[in-house]
Amino acid sequence: MAARSGIIRAVIGVAAAQALFAATFRGPRDRFWPRMTLTGLTLGGYALVAAKEPRATHIGVREAALGLASAAALYGTFQAGDRFARRFVPSGADDIAEIYALREAAPKEEIALRLATVIGPAEELFWRGLVQSALMRRFGRWRGAAVGAAAYGGVHIVTGNFTLFGAAGVAGAFWSTMYAAGAPMGVLIASHVSWDIWIFLLAPTEGSARR
Numbered sequence: 001m002a003a004r005s006g007i008i009r010a011v012i013g014v015a016a017a018q019a020l021f022a023a024t025f026r027g028p029r030d031r032f033w034p035r036m037t038l039t040g041l042t043l044g045g046y047a048l049v050a051a052k053e054p055r056a057t058h059i060g061v062r063e064a065a066l067g068l069a070s071a072a073a074l075y076g077t078f079q080a081g082d083r084f085a086r087r088f089v090p091s092g093a094d095d096i097a098e099i100y101a102l103r104e105a106a107p108k109e110e111i112a113l114r115l116a117t118v119i120g121p122a123e124e125l126f127w128r129g130l131v132q133s134a135l136m137r138r139f140g141r142w143r144g145a146a147v148g149a150a151a152y153g154g155v156h157i158v159t160g161n162f163t164l165f166g167a168a169g170v171a172g173a174f175w176s177t178m179y180a181a182g183a184p185m186g187v188l189i190a191s192h193v194s195w196d197i198w199i200f201l202l203a204p205t206e207g208s209a210r211r
Helices: 002-026 029-050 061-088 092-105 108-139 141-159 162-180 185-202 206-210
Strands: none
Touching: 002 029, 002 108, 002 141, 029 092, 029 108, 061 162, 061 185, 092 162, 092 185, 108 141, 108 162, 108 185, 141 162, 162 185
16 A cells, blocks of 8 residues: 555656656746756655655765765766767757756856755655655566656656757666665765766766867
8 A cells, every 4th residue: 555655656746747847948048947946846845745765864974975986987977978979869969068058047156056955956855765766665676766767767858858868867777776776865865966066067078078
């Protein structure tokens, strides 16, 4: 019964996420970051109310260090992915440029603050702490992780950006695997926040940095 109610809450959440992501990415570009922050507050708040796992989150020195190390590993994967997309995906270069153009929609300090305090943590609380936790209880650890990763990547279809959809699929699979393997929520949040700021603001993938 608990597994069933968890799935119902997860399905409701994913449906809401689909609508919120559509509104966030399809709206006026100059209001992207306020919309994305509101999406994070909505989904993260829902996760804290609807599931117990997010409420047990702890981030200490160990969690921060492990999160940073895992973000570095993911960043290496995206360096290779950037080169692949530019070479083999017809719209790859334009898609990547469109993503990085969002850095101009607000001051970098403001973007970093939004990513660190709301957007990054909320994504982990919602996608792993609520959605994947429910799926793993219902379908088992690894099948639940696979479905959770697919759901995370899938909501990015509404962006209309094929490269972003693929990147979200890779990142979602990475964090979903970590969670299924036993990584605590604090590590995942530290990883997600570190990676967001690292790849988007501090050290964009090599091809994007040269544009």
